[in-house]
Amino acid sequence: MKMLHPQHRARLERRMVGSTNRWRFPKEPFSGDLLGLSQMCKALNVDFEEALKNPDRLCISQIQKILSGNLKKKTIRSGEADVILTCLGSKWELHQPQLFQSETLAKLYLMALAQGTTSPTKELERLLAPASKGRTVQSPKLTAFSLGCCSPAFATALKNLYLGEVEMDMDDVLGVLASAHILQLGSLFQRCVAMMVNGLTPSTIKDFYLAGCKYKEEQLTTACEKWLEMNLVPLVGTQIHLRKIPQELLHKVLRSPRLFTFNEYHLLKTLLLWVFLQLNHRIQTVPVHETVLAFFNSFPKKYSFLDQDTGQSLVPLFLCLRLHGIIKGKTLEELRHVNFFPESWLLRVTANHYHALESGGDMAHVKDLTTQAMRFGLLFNQEYTTHSEIIAIYGFFFEIKGIKHDTTSYSFYMQRVRHTDLGFPSSLCEHGPVSLRAERLVKYEIRAQTLVDGKWQEFRTNQITQKFGFVKPSCKSHALKVQTVGIPIYASFSFIFPIS
Numbered sequence: 001m002k003m004l005h006p007q008h009r010a011r012l013e014r015r016m017v018g019s020t021n022r023w024r025f026p027k028e029p030f031s032g033d034l035l036g037l038s039q040m041c042k043a044l045n046v047d048f049e050e051a052l053k054n055p056d057r058l059c060i061s062q063i064q065k066i067l068s069g070n071l072k073k074k075t076i077r078s079g080e081a082d083v084i085l086t087c088l089g090s091k092w093e094l095h096q097p098q099l100f101q102s103e104t105l106a107k108l109y110l111m112a113l114a115q116g117t118t119s120p121t122k123e124l125e126r127l128l129a130p131a132s133k134g135r136t137v138q139s140p141k142l143t144a145f146s147l148g149c150c151s152p153a154f155a156t157a158l159k160n161l162y163l164g165e166v167e168m169d170m171d172d173v174l175g176v177l178a179s180a181h182i183l184q185l186g187s188l189f190q191r192c193v194a195m196m197v198n199g200l201t202p203s204t205i206k207d208f209y210l211a212g213c214k215y216k217e218e219q220l221t222t223a224c225e226k227w228l229e230m231n232l233v234p235l236v237g238t239q240i241h242l243r244k245i246p247q248e249l250l251h252k253v254l255r256s257p258r259l260f261t262f263n264e265y266h267l268l269k270t271l272l273l274w275v276f277l278q279l280n281h282r283i284q285t286v287p288v289h290e291t292v293l294a295f296f297n298s299f300p301k302k303y304s305f306l307d308q309d310t311g312q313s314l315v316p317l318f319l320c321l322r323l324h325g326i327i328k329g330k331t332l333e334e335l336r337h338v339n340f341f342p343e344s345w346l347l348r349v350t351a352n353h354y355h356a357l358e359s360g361g362d363m364a365h366v367k368d369l370t371t372q373a374m375r376f377g378l379l380f381n382q383e384y385t386t387h388s389e390i391i392a393i394y395g396f397f398f399e400i401k402g403i404k405h406d407t408t409s410y411s412f413y414m415q416r417v418r419h420t421d422l423g424f425p426s427s428l429c430e431h432g433p434v435s436l437r438a439e440r441l442v443k444y445e446i447r448a449q450t451l452v453d454g455k456w457q458e459f460r461t462n463q464i465t466q467k468f469g470f471v472k473p474s475c476k477s478h479a480l481k482v483q484t485v486g487i488p489i490y491a492s493f494s495f496i497f498p499i500s
Helices: 006-012 034-044 048-053 055-070 103-115 120-128 152-163 173-183 186-197 205-214 218-231 240-244 247-255 264-279 289-297 315-319 329-338 343-358
Strands: 083-087 090-094 143-146 374-380 386-393 396-404 409-417 440-452 455-460 464-468 480-483 489-496
Touching (some): 103 173, 152 173, 173 186, 173 205, 205 218, 218 440, 240 264, 264 289, 289 329, 374 409, 396 489, 455 480
Antiparallel strands (some): 386 396, 396 409
């Protein structure tokens, strides 16, 4: 008969269960003993099918739940700790009612209890037995165990066991989140997540997003993505913190149809600045745009920057740009001079502009409003009662406008204007075309978003196709009406000129 190696014998030992002492505390992960697991489930009143999904975690959770209920009435007296927890030289005295709020500590406690008594089953049954009237739950002898982590944030997490709503600063929230994850303190973990969702800033966005990814906390990662969709261009793009934005997050945001930008050129400048900061780690202040252009212009002229080794990994980011939304000849010439984009990209943009001008503004190269539309934005701040911008596309001029009617009521719309109207900026048509067509077919959508109590409110029109003339009512678009207490409001105008 073949002898089993000692390790194999230990692995095949049955975990005995029940009131007849047929079970001992597990000292290693579930070994696959289905009969033993079935007996354990009966003893703890656990569903066997559920236990099969995660045998160790489910049984510990069930014990934790029962003990938490039984120990609620236990009074805590000074000097009567049940457990001494040692963490890298620091020691905490803990009590059972608080200890069993943490799944991690509960499991460590039960394992330490098993190692410290000759009859662990009786100890467990005594703890599991509900306290009857007039009877208090007696503690076993003082138990000690250790955990390999310690920090001020970890101390805050332990304090939360006793105080419930322990105070914490935004500077400490990442550490407390990690400690709550280690200790399996679900309510504290979710409180940290909520605090982080409401504390997003240019300086915290990176660390909070990476924490969300690490702990697979979709609520947090989604909040980071939505916040950056609104604030990439107007806020983060003006600060040195732009450097910290991970490329993966940046790519997600650039692909989003909700992305806010004042215009395509602003988005392009933000993206160029991000690349510049990735390649110039010593720079600690935001440079002027001319400095960024000069840097890229210093690369060898044989190939464009995106065709070189340094730039090839960045191509997916710049493919998200809608370069056909950059209309001004001066800006296109600037891009050609700096040698950042492949020549084929710029030739395609220039050819599309030429054909559109030749066709009276028709954008034959653009089909989908959601992914290809020209986009413009207004950031409506607290101090505004009205706010507007004039935009020029292929000789047609439109005013995008926001109006505040009262403290919570706003409307946003666009209207066609003449280049001869009073107050029209002469610079827009001084070196550009002017169309004399009486009507222009436009397909458009207006969207407004604002943050209220940590949640984004979104308002939008349908995708509308309308002929714009010079006189009312045809000169004015459908108005997007907004009722909100949120401020600022990020209003986006997307449109294309279909073939008419």
